[in-house]
Amino acid sequence: MDILNALVAFLNFVFIPGLAYGAQLAIGALGVTLVFSILRFSNFAHGDTMAFGTMWAILITWWFQSIGISLGPLPTALLAIPFAIVITAGMLLGTDKLVYSFYRKQKVAPIIMVIVSAGVMFIMNGLVRLIIGVEEQSFADGSRFVLAAADFKAWSGLKEGLAIKTTTAVTLVTAIVTVALLFWFLQKTRTGKSMRAFSDNEDLALLSGINPDRVVQVTWIITAALAVIAGTLYGLDKSFRPFTYFQLLLPIFAAAIVGGLGSPIGAIAGAFVVAFSEVVVTYAWKKVLGYLLPVDWAPDGLTQLLSTDYKVAVSFSILIIVLLFMPTGLFKGK
Amino acid sequence: MKKLLMATAVTALFAGAAFAEEIKIGVVIGFTGPIESLTGSMAAAAEMAMAEVTASGKLLGGSTVTSVRADDTCGDAAAGTAAAERVVTADKVNGIMGGDCSGVTGAILQNVARPNGIVMVSPSATSPALSTAEDDGLFFRTAPSDAREGEVMADILTEKGVKSIALTYTNNDYGKGLADAISTSFIAKGGVVTINASHEDGKADYSAEVAALAAAGGDLLVVAGYLDQGGKGIIQNSLDTGAFTKFGLPGGMVGDNLPLAIGAALDGSYGQVAQSDSAGAAIMVEMGKAAATPFDATSPYTMESYDAAALMMLAMQAAGSSDPKVYKEKIMDVANGPGEKILPGELAKGLELLAAGTDIDYDGASGVELIGPGESAGRYREFEVKGGKYETIKFR
Numbered sequence: 029m030d031i032l033n034a035l036v037a038f039l040n041f042v043f044i045p046g047l048a049y050g051a052q053l054a055i056g057a058l059g060v061t062l063v064f065s066i067l068r069f070s071n072f073a074h075g076d077t078m079a080f081g082t083m084w085a086i087l088i089t090w091w092f093q094s095i096g097i098s099l100g101p102l103p104t105a106l107l108a109i110p111f112a113i114v115i116t117a118g119m120l121l122g123t124d125k126l127v128y129s130f131y132r133k134q135k136v137a138p139i140i141m142v143i144v145s146a147g148v149m150f151i152m153n154g155l156v157r158l159i160i161g162v163e164e165q166s167f168a169d170g171s172r173f174v175l176a177a178a179d180f181k182a183w184s185g186l187k188e189g190l191a192i193k194t195t196t197a198v199t200l201v202t203a204i205v206t207v208a209l210l211f212w213f214l215q216k217t218r219t220g221k222s223m224r225a226f227s228d229n230e231d232l233a234l235l236s237g238i239n240p241d242r243v244v245q246v247t248w249i250i251t252a253a254l255a256v257i258a259g260t261l262y263g264l265d266k267s268f269r270p271f272t273y274f275q276l277l278l279p280i281f282a283a284a285i286v287g288g289l290g291s292p293i294g295a296i297a298g299a300f301v302v303a304f305s306e307v308v309v310t311y312a313w314k315k316v317l318g319y320l321l322p323v324d325w326a327p328d329g330l331t332q333l334l335s336t337d338y339k340v341a342v343s344f345s346i347l348i349i350v351l352l353f354m355p356t357g358l359f360k361g362k
Numbered sequence: 363m364k365k366l367l368m369a370t371a372v373t374a375l376f377a378g379a380a381f382a383e384e385i386k387i388g389v390v391i392g393f394t395g396p397i398e399s400l401t402g403s404m405a406a407a408a409e410m411a412m413a414e415v416t417a418s419g420k421l422l423g424g425s426t427v428t429s430v431r432a433d434d435t436c437g438d439a440a441a442g443t444a445a446a447e448r449v450v451t452a453d454k455v456n457g458i459m460g461g462d463c464s465g466v467t468g469a470i471l472q473n474v475a476r477p478n479g480i481v482m483v484s485p486s487a488t489s490p491a492l493s494t495a496e497d498d499g500l501f502f503r504t505a506p507s508d509a510r511e512g513e514v515m516a517d518i519l520t521e522k523g524v525k526s527i528a529l530t531y532t533n534n535d536y537g538k539g540l541a542d543a544i545s546t547s548f549i550a551k552g553g554v555v556t557i558n559a560s561h562e563d564g565k566a567d568y569s570a571e572v573a574a575l576a577a578a579g580g581d582l583l584v585v586a587g588y589l590d591q592g593g594k595g596i597i598q599n600s601l602d603t604g605a606f607t608k609f610g611l612p613g614g615m616v617g618d619n620l621p622l623a624i625g626a627a628l629d630g631s632y633g634q635v636a637q638s639d640s641a642g643a644a645i646m647v648e649m650g651k652a653a654a655t656p657f658d659a660t661s662p663y664t665m666e667s668y669d670a671a672a673l674m675m676l677a678m679q680a681a682g683s684s685d686p687k688v689y690k691e692k693i694m695d696v697a698n699g700p701g702e703k704i705l706p707g708e709l710a711k712g713l714e715l716l717a718a719g720t721d722i723d724y725d726g727a728s729g730v731e732l733i734g735p736g737e738s739a740g741r742y743r744e745f746e747v748k749g750g751k752y753e754t755i756k757f758r
Contacts, residue, residue: 040603041573049567166623177604189604262566267595272566310570312557312577330557330578336571337533337560 029186034319036188040177042307048196048265050303051203055258056276057283057295058210059251065227065290066247067128069141073149074255074280079273080119080152081256082263083160084112086167093169101171103198103264109256117252123148124248132244149274156270164269170194195265206257207296210250214292219246227290279306282343286350288357297358302343310336382424385684387412387671388449389429390460390470392436397462397486400664403650403657404485405431407668407727408459410653411709415675418710420717422684427675434461439469446474456684457481457674459667464489471501481686481693483674485666490539493735499690504666504673504730506636506740508536511612512543514634514742514758516551519582519610522632526554527610528580530571530596532587533560540586540612556580563591568599576605584610589620601627609633611747621750632746632755638665639741639757640729642705649707665706665727666738672709673697676724679716697732699723 056078063071071077088108098104131144173179174197177189184190214220219242226233226243234240259273266272283302287294312330321327334342350357389408391401412427421427430453434442442461449455458480461467467487475482476498483502484492490509495501519527527548531541537560545555557578561571575583575596583606587593593615600606601624611620611633621628643665650659659665674689676696681689696712701721704712712722724730731739745752 037577041569041576041605045569045573045603049569172602177602181604191603193602266566269564269566271564307570307573310574312574315577315579330574332574332577335559336574337562339570 030319032184033186033188034316036180036184036186036190037315037319040188040190042304042311044190044192044196046300046304046307048199049307050300051199052258052262052265053276053279053283053303054296054299055203055206055254055261056280057287057299058207058292059254059258060280060284061287061290061292061295062247062254063251064284066223066243067132067141069138069145070281070289071251072142072145072277073152074251075273075275075277076149076152076156076270077116077120077252077255078259078262078276079156079268079270081112081116081252082259082268082273083156083270084115085109085256085260086160086165086263086268088112089167089169099170101194103168103170103195105167105260105264106198106202109260112260113253113256116256117249120248120252121245124244129244153270153274160270162270164267165263166267168195168264193265195261199261199265202257202261206254210254211292213250219243223247278340279303279343282347286346286357288359291357291359294357294359301358302346305346306339306342309333309342310339382422382426383684385421385425385427385675385678386430386449386453386455387427387674388432388446388453388455388458388460389671390432390434390442390446390449390458391462391486391667392442392466393431393433395433395436395438397436400486400662401462403659403661403664404462404667405429406653406655406657407646407650407659407664408485408671410649411668411671411675411706414707414709415672415713418713420710420713421675421679422682425684430455432460434463434466434470436461436463436466439466442466443469443473446470450474450478450480455480456678457483457686457689459483459485459670459674462486462663464492468492468495471495471497475500479687481674481677481690483670483693485670486663489535490543493737497735499736500686502670502673502693502732502736504669504726504728504738505663506738507543508539509543509547510737510740511540511634511636511742512545512547514740514744515544515584515610515612516547516553517758518632518634518744519548519553519584520551524553524581526556526580527582527584528556528575528578528606529558529584529586530561530575531558531585532592532614533562536614537586540614541584544584544586544612554580561587561592561596563588565592565595568592568595569603572596572599572603572605575600576603580606582606582608582610584612585615586612587614589615589617594620594623597624597628616745616752621747621752626750628747629749630747632744634742634744634758635752636740637743637757638727638729639743640725640727642725642727642729646706646727659727668706669724669726669728669730672706672726673724673730675709676704676712676716676722679713694732694736696722696724697730 085108089105175192177191180190222238283299287298312332314330318326409429416426430449432445432449464487490507531537585593609631613635616635646659650657677689677692678684680692701723704724706727733739744755
């Protein structure tokens with residue numbers, strides 16, 4: 029029984045939150061890594077692109093709710109995602125035409141592109157705040173739990189509860205579908221193959237007749253889709269506030285770099301490394317150890333490695349350690 | 363007959379004038395700065411008390427009381443000290459109604475009030491640190507210390523039979539001070555605080571914070587935060603994960619938005635908020651409306667400002683002197699029983715009784731009761747959330 033209690037406490041407070049957060053980071057990191065490998069710069073505007081896309085998902089959700097469209101137990105926002113993707117893709121393509129293409133033609137150094145993307149970030153930042161405001165917005169609806177903690181306790185007779193929120197389940201399913209579609213697209217389709225070719229060697233790709241403009245456009249469209257999905261899932265599961273999306277940039281980049289910038293598999297692995305280390309390092313293990321160890325061995329303290337105040341520092345530390353000892357990341361990026 | 367009347371009146375005036383003087387009280391609060399929206403009505407209330415006393419003509423043989431305003435800025439200790447220095451040395455005030463914010467108040471106390479021996483009565487400084495500051499018996503406050511809220515909360519928890527609590531606070535001076543006060547009082551009463559951890563406001567996700575709180579465990583989670591900020595996130599996540607089902611809610615968590623956002627799950631949680639049920643409060647609200655320049659007496663610390671000024675003048679009367687070094691001894695006496703209760707608008711009656719040598723117990727607008735080193739005991743409303751409403755249990 030004690031082992032089961034320990035397992036449930038671990039699942040409820042470490043594994044499930046880590047899994048959901050990791051999945052949201054992974055989709056975000058995939059967007060960053062895609063832009064890096066094909067357009068060859070670190071897109072600082074990605075966090076705010078997520079905020080921009082999520083904002084539209086929220087606005088459309090509200091509109092759906094007002095005219096009575098819903099998905100029953102599932103959040104209505106899922107229906108709004110495709111529309112938000114279209115708007116965000118339009119925004120990104122427009123930005124590319126207005127801003128990035130100018131610098132691409134000049135073949136500027138990647139660092140200049142990074143600074144340009146920081147400029148784009150501030151504009152989007154401002155746009156989102158102008159349209160929806162700086163306050164927290166809630167747009168989750170449908171049923172709140174797949175499995176509520178109290179129901180689980182009653183069913184299992186355990187002391188610990190296990191809760192699975194609908195949004196957590198939705199996050200995981202959507203993430204798996206999104207990643208599967210992305211990999212199928214990159215591996216199997218003609219456009220996907222040309223994108224990979226362009227990423228591997230731009231000159232050879234151009235010689236073999238690949239249209240660079242088309243590759244760039246498709247990249248932005250996919251990036252928009254990934255940003256909207258990641259942002260909306262994060263907002264549904266946690267909460268939406270423009271500033272927190274801006275802050276997401278750090279763990280997303282940490283994830284992409286840890287996995288190896290430019291490697292899609294790496295981005296996913298890196299995201300889970302970052303997410304789980306944030307939760308595991310700041311979790312107080314007292315309860316779990318209390319169940320597992322004999323009574324007189326049970327710890328008096330909280331057995332917490334780091335106070336939760338330092339959660340953000342964990343991403344930073346992992347980032348530095350990886351850059352020092354494994355500069356190309358876990359999966360040999362660029 | 364007419365002449366006789368005149369003559370009597372003149373004699374009476376003359377007799378009074380022999381002792382009467384012009385007393386000045388400094389109103390040193392932040393007319394500019396972070397709480398500038400509050401200080402207008404605070405000053406108006408304090409000056410209303412002075413006008414009331416002057417009109418009665420009963421203070422120290424018909425002395426008049428005038429106000430000298432100065433801006434302590436609330437935030438800038440150097441500017442606050444300079445402002446207080448001016449009213450003390452240039453205007454020669456007999457006492458200071460102020461300062462307002464805790465940091466500035468502490469600076470004025472140490473740099474101006476103590477060297478010059480001036481009495482200070484602050485209507486709004488709530489930091490527990492001021493309770494133990496060196497004050498030569500010159501510093502009083504009509505606002506309760508946050509430490510007091512900690513004691514009240516510990517009382518409520520103990521009465522409800524709570525044995526252990528987990529505690530989380532918003533990471534600033536208010537949250538930290540309050541959390542420490544709650545923790546100290548609760549431990550002193552034999553309770554156990556399993557964890558005392560901070561949280562940052564404005565985050566999207568509090569699962570790591572709640573995981574640590576849940577691991578520490580406890581009968582109840584006390585959230586010393588803000589209802590529109592991290593406090594709400596912590597409660598929502600605790601309910602989602604089943605970590606805690608009941609919450610202790612101090613003053614910062616009281617507002618209609620919270621039950622609205624959380625829903626029925628908040629029912630059964632309880633706490634306390636600084637609020638007075640004294641008879642004087644209602645009278646004061648009416649007096650504020652009827653004043654020459656009307657003000658809102660329900661604005662925070664306004665009633666405390668009236669009481670601060672009134673206390674000083676009543677203490678002067680009791681001591682028979684407007685010298686701060688003399689009347690400082692009397693402030694506790696007039697503020698506390700035994701004696702006849704004095705409510706706002708009854709300052710003339712209080713002065714009369716004191717002149718006749720009768721004890722008074724100044725209750726004022728905020729139910730003044732000074733404890734310990736001369737700070738308000740504070741009235742708190744104990745509430746429980748029922749059906750999405752903060753239902754009053756009692757005042758304590």
